Amino acid sequence: MPHYLLHLHDTQFDTYNEEGFEAPDLAAARLIAKSSIWDVFAEEALRSKLDFRGYIDIADANGRIFDSIPFKDAFTILGL
Template structure:
């Protein structure tokens, strides 16, 4: 198993993942990042705001970026903004 680090980029600030998680592969790491993004968005919504510009970078043990999971890509957005 490989160790993946999930760095949160939220509204101009970065929270680095100092420990990471051992996971079987990048597909599981991607699903983990999507679940985390959704949980963060739920928390934000419960406090009356939501930023869809935030993202989570998945990095390997050497600090190389493997993938970026955008919050906006972690949910299906439907409906119209026009009223």
């Protein structure tokens, strides 16, 4: 099974994951990345602040980036 790393980039800091996770394919890795974004926003919601300017890179141990997911693409936003 492929091994992926998630690297979070937002306006305040960059966090590079060194442990990573295994997923059957890139589609599954994308779902895990979106779940990580949801976790970030759960913390931000507690502070009444949602900053959509960041993104998560899905990479391998060699630094090859397979995909980048902007925070805004992890949500369906209604009523704005």
